[in-house]
Amino acid sequence: MEGVRSSSLLPGIFSRVGSIMKKISKSLAVRQSKAPLFDTLLAHAKRNVISFHCPGHKNGRSIDKELKNYTGEEVYKFDVTVFDEVDSLHDPIGPIKKAQELMAQAYGVKHSFFLVNGTSVGNMAMFLAACDSGDSIIVSRSSHKSITTGIIMSGVWPIWIQPKIDQNLDLFFNSTYEQVKDALDKYPEAKAVFITSPTYNGVVTELSKIIDLCHRRGKIVLVDEAHGGHLIFNKQLPESAVTAGADLCVQSTHKILSAMSQGSVLHFNSKIVDFNRVKKIVSMLQTTSPNYLTLASLDLARRQAFLHGEENFSRVIKVAEWGRAYINNNIHSMKCFTRSEMQKLGFDLDVTKLTVNVTKTGLSGYEIENILAKEYNIQLDYADLFNLVAITGEGSNKSDIEAFVNALESISKKYHGKQKNWILKIPSLATEMVMKPREVFLSSNTKKVSLKKAVGHIAAQTLTPYPPGIPVIIPGERITKEICDYLIDMSSKDIRIIGQEAEMLKTVKIFTN
Ligand SMILES: Cc1ncc(COP(=O)(O)O)c(C=O)c1O
Known part of the structure; x- marks a missing residue:
């Protein structure tokens, strides 16, 4: 009997909980629809306040004309400094x-x-x-x-x-x-x-x-x-x-x-x-002169994402997934891994990002990135020997993705090469950390030696080959033969090594006691 009574109460309880939740989320949305920093800056900009504060362009007045002709003048009124009204x-x-x-x-x-x-x-x-x-x-x-x-x-x-x-x-x-x-x-x-x-x-x-x-x-x-x-x-x-x-x-x-x-x-x-x-x-x-336009844009980006993120990103996900499927189904020399493939490997995937493997085209990712920029007016965020990375965002739309996949399709037809057999690899990085990176970095007891002679010494610099963009030496680490051989091999190829101090990687900085 008790059970019957309580179960008959359940629908009422659920509907009351439901209406409380609705009220909470409505009041949250009302609060989140505010943008206090942007509103303050906008009100300030509209008042055309006479500026005796930094920056020196004074509400945009002395900003270079060519720039101002393009951007308009109003935006510079947001470029203020710290005072009570706009906060610190x-x-x-x-x-x-x-x-x-x-x-x-x-x-x-x-x-x-x-x-x-x-x-x-x-x-x-x-x-x-x-x-x-x-x-x-x-x-x-x-x-x-x-x-x-x-x-x-x-x-x-x-x-x-x-x-x-x-x-x-x-x-x-x-x-x-x-x-x-x-x-x-x-x-x-x-x-x-x-x-x-x-x-x-x-x-x-x-x-x-x-x-x-x-x-x-x-x-x-x-x-x-x-x-x-x-x-x-x-x-x-x-x-x-x-x-x-x-x-x-x-x-x-x-x-x-x-x-x-x-x-x-x-x-x-x-x-x-x-x-x-x-x-x-x-x-x-942080700087004591933050850019208030950047700060205001954080306030607005939060408001936009909170109020419209579900709808905006559902749109982006849909078009990115359409692009991924198009590449995988129609461009046989390119491949764009999927969320379910990542899940099988124990990871998850933010599907708004498109990583396109191009090794079968016979071209490197760098080459295709260049072709996209020069011939198709498309700029990517990143490319390496193997992959292109197209980053979509809240502002992306279907025509961007269509332009991207159409360009890839046309590149795959127009440019041919022999499939490259580059292999992504790194040496074992399980090396001994002999000194703290800070100690070595701040020390003047360093000298350059040829790569071959660096084995066994303590590294005094960072060297990062791209790809894969993983530092193979870090200040304070013992340099192994495997790492030296890898760097010698990389330096003879078309690989960018960030941290090298000359055109060619021939020497490496070591700690000298
Ligand atoms: C994983 C990761 N962390 C940090 C950063 C640095 O971010 P920011 O450019 O906002 O300084 C980047 C930039 O690309 C990144 O890819």
């Missing part, structure tokens, strides 16, 4: 504070910091905020170069995870759950784990599992989610690091969402990292 990025109490609070609310985190030097500065801040000098941190070797900077600045000992390479897809991956677990078992002293997800190619690792494991072991998790600011706003996309529980996570709001270049956000959502330390460090690393 370093100690916000007004519209910047409100805009950051709305950002934090949109992502469901405790606090969001606006960044004006991209995710690069956010990565450096995460290292400095989470670790003390001498701490060790587990980090994938396939990380952005700002991670090496963060390691040098913070004086930590990196414990590297060697990225897995897939020679069928000519691709390397981010750290897996098993790799992180192995590293934690082997190095229980590590204070934190640094993950990059998604990768440049949109491949997402098992973040929830990794973060749960790290938290159970009392480790801080830092995530470079430069390419994932949009994930939380569409149900079809993979899980974001903020939902998965990262302590700190940085996103380039300018990459896929609609903020201006350099606009990024660092999200704080930790019980173990000291918030005040994060705040101090973010302030230490």
Whole structure:
């Protein structure tokens, strides 16, 4: 009888819960439809205030005419400096504070910091905020170069995870759950784990599992989610690091969402990292003259994504998936991996990114990137020997994708070469970290020796061949014969090696005691 009574109450309870939820989401949408920083700047710009503050162009008046003719003058009225009305990025109490609070609310985190030097500065801040000098941190070797900077600045000992390479897809991956677990078992002293997800190619690792494991072991998790600011706003996309529980996570709001270049956000959502330390460090690393147009664009990008992300990204997903299918079904010399292929490999995929493998065309990715730019007026974000990476974003539309796949189809018909048998490989990077990267970087006890003579010495520089864009030496590491042989081999090929100080890579900088 009791059971019958309670089950007859259920529909009523559900409908009341449903209506409460509707009210909450409506009031959230009302709050999220505000853009306090943009509104303040717009009101300020409209008043044509006489400027006796920096910058010197005075509301755009002295901006070069040629530039102004193209852009119009109004936009420069947003380029102001710090004063009470527009608030300070370093100690916000007004519209910047409100805009950051709305950002934090949109992502469901405790606090969001606006960044004006991209995710690069956010990565450096995460290292400095989470670790003390001498701490060790587990980090994938396939990380952005700002991670090496963060390691040098913070004086930590990196414990590297060697990225897995897939020679069928000519691709390397981010750290897996098993790799992180192995590293934690082997190095229980590590204070934190640094993950990059998604990768440049949109491949997402098992973040929830990794973060749960790290938290159970009392480790801080830092995530470079430069390419994932949009994930939380569409149900079809993979899980974001903020939902998965990262302590700190940085996103380039300018990459896929609609903020201006350099606009990024660092999200704080930790019980173990000291918030005040994060705040101090973010302030230490940022300019005192932030670009307010960039700041306002962060406010607007958040509003747009919160209110329209579901619809906008559903459109982008649809057209990107259409493009992927078109390439895979119609262009036989090119291949674009799919979400289900990635899932079979234990990863997930942000399908808005198109990675097109071109090895069967007989041309390199660089060559096709060039042809696309010169003959088809299409500019990609990235290419390497094997792949092209087309990054779509909130502003992408079907005609962009059509132009891209039509161009690829015509290139595949027009240009032929012999299929290349380049192989994506890296040497074993499980080398001895003899000194902290910071110590070697700041030392003047260095000299250059020929590559062949570097074996056994401690590296005093970073060298990163592209592809795969993974540093094969880092300051403080013992240089092995395998690494030397690899670099000698790379330097004789058409491979860019970032960090070399002369036209050809012949020497390497070592530490001399
Ligand atoms: C994975 C990753 N992290 C960080 C960055 C740096 O981001 P930003 O350009 O916003 O400084 C990039 C840039 O391409 C990136 O690909």
